Amino acid sequence: MTESPTTFEMHAIVKRFPGVLAIDHVDFVCREGQVHALLGENGAGKSTLMNVLAGLYRSDGGEILLKGRRVVFHSPQDAISHGIGMIHQHFMLVQSNSVAENVVLGLKKPRFFLSLSSIEDQVAALGEQYGMKVNPRAKIWQLSVGEQQRVEVLKMLFRGARVLILDEPTAVLTPQEVDALFGTLHDMTNRGHSIVFISHKLEEVVKIADYVTVLRRGKVTAANVSAKGISKAQLANLMVGREVLFRVDKKKIQPGEDVLVVEGLSAENDRGLPAIREVSFNVRAKEIVGIAGVAGNGQSELAETLTGLRSATAGKMRMGNIVLNSRSHWREIGRRLAHIPEDRASVGSIPDLSIAENLILKSFSRSPISSGWSIDKIAVHQNAVKLVDEYKISTPTVDTPVRMLSGGNLQKVILARETAQQPELMIAVHPTRGLDIGATEAVHKLLVEQRDAGAAILLISEDLDELLSLSDRLMVMYEGRIVGDMEAESSDIEKIGLMMAGVKAKS
């Protein structure tokens, strides 16, 4: 097979956000008539990379070539005028307007007189051509989510898009709608369009993509591999990483009594669909239990349910001899139950408050920080000075607002706060996501120290490397269920990969 010409090439793209290197010298090439999947865990930089291409972000380095010519996009309009259109996870449609009105929204032409009926005809014809039937006169709010997505696609085609970027398009669709979407994508590639398909769902990638590029922590781990000759397990490994970057110095110790016991726990996600289904497991003292899995298989919901941020629909949770429910959660948070949340900036910290004030978030209602109604400023300051020194948080003063800290330092603040009280149980979710090697090592060391001090730790991560080097026991989550439970030492990476991909889910 001869290679078709490229539609665009991205070379050595770099994108930084304050404190984070989101995209690190990434190359990405797309050819005519192909579906190129961009695969990676949450926060790997997939959407960021494509937002650069679609003109939403400006890169801090690198260049974009369009048919060999260098281009710079200042806005999404620039990008679409060059034939690059992106469909975001959240649709950009005006609910009370018709399909045709949404399609022409924002176009420069026609300047004064809008002949809606001729546009409606064009939209209908375009829909016919690509097998996407939509009534152009229907109002958006009357349409299903799948139909709304078609309107977004039509909008881009109407603007002459040759390259279509779809950001996790199947996340909101029913299985039937996914099939219809894939049919449309085939029609489009047959007509020479290029598709960039952003996803973390292995199954779909294998099904629809011609080529796959895998991103991990802002770097390409596999470029342009043919999707035909690759297995799901291989992709899973590429996504979460298996090369050993570092080793954690960890002694083997005998675990103690059960600290966390979960029986038949179920919970729903934000859309009201079952996210965890009758999960049962236990975590013992002096033990780190890792939960592996591809993003979106219920890990976040599990952590939220265990820490009282989400209510369970069925099942029981017990910490020691305390039943965890909405009342006891409030009481135990910050005492015996510690939580390193997934999103440190928007959940784990209060950006405008100082380091000292962030450090007391879990202990402000108790002595020595507060006595009666008031908060003891001196105790707050002493607590901060002690923890900043102990956990090696680098900051000019303890009164610096935490939004000025780098990701690694912010995570240290959270860890300091959560572990200072010697918790019995710790739930850590993606504790090293987005951190550099140095900070990652510091966090790993801390977790092991907590374990040695007697804590039971549940570690949820997408980084297989991290899980294998830290965990004593490893479980795999797939579609809300725990599908594997094994000693971490004896675990086989291939087998874990298969479980994460759901291959052995039924056995």
Add this chain to the structure above:
Amino acid sequence: MNQSRIPYRVRFETRLDNPGWLGIVSSILGVVLALIIGGFVLKIAGATSPVSTYQAIFQQGFGTFADWRAGFIAIFTNTDCPKGMLCFGPLSDTLVKASPILLTSLACIVAFRMKQWNIGADGQLFMGAWAATGVAVFLLPSTTNPVLMMLAMGLAGVLAGAIYGAIPGFLKAWLNINEIITTLMLNYVAYNWVAFFVVVGPWSIGDFESTGRFPAAATWPRLTQLSKTIPILSGLTANPGVLLGVFAAIGLAWVIYRSRWGYEIRVIGNNPKAARYAGIDLKRNIFLVMALSGALAGLAGMNEVASLRELNGRFQQGYGFTGVIIAWLARLNPIAAILVSILFGGLVVGTQLVQPAGISAMLQGVILFVVVGTELIFRYRVHFERVDGVAIPEKIGEVS
């Protein structure tokens, strides 16, 4: 490629550090800019010189140097103010005007700190005034001990305001009904509630649209009552109301910065998700903060009737909205609100004689508008950059 005709554009970059001085600078900048814009309007309205108009406003609000000198001389010699002089200028009137503004601004500050947009301080003030009047005129005998009477009125005002603020607080916390709409609408309910009692209803004496003079025990003593021992005080209407505001401000500052509850308020205001994660009860706090906000506004209402010595159909509307302006100008700092309220009191007194009469409100509006605008330089760093298709090396993101 669609190129804009101007090869430059403005880019806003979020500031990661906003130094403390910037807040003060942008507040002052806001006021100065507002005065310049207001100057143009004054010119159009027919002022011969906006500068001299501002001078006149300032002198009528805060007095002249000579007024203050005469005042200090009179104090040290314990004599009356010389004939034809206005000792300390109109400071006394300014303070009387400042006290309701200060209390309503505190009401706004505590709610805004938690991002609860209570713009119903005016209605809460009216309900506080109504309840205090009810206690003073219709509930307690006129022979009640003055201290007891004032305490009872204060309690009634605080309670009425608290309940009136807690209603939208409850609706927001448990039913998620937008508090901006409810507090705004409840203002009009309160205006008409008071009008019903005082203008047409049971509390009106004859056709005077008034409750009539309060019993002496139910009014603030005025400084002039001390003029027998300190002659300079004769004719001064200042009352303890402003002290009430100052104490409330100090108390609120303690609550916000030093108390457990204040910490919860600040955490919720800055990041409600983190508050939930820390086990802080959001619903209860929304309810309580709205009640406290209403209580402070209700206290302003009680203070106002005790100062006016009656509740009538011309009871001033709008203190609650001025409170919003003060709260922002003071950048939600209760102590700063004391100073800003006094300045605003001076502006109100100073513009009383300026024609057309709307100038005072116009200046207030422009000041708020510009101050909110200067938030831009507070929150963002403004860049101008060339747009000519060549990528410019960007500084954004190069934060260590």
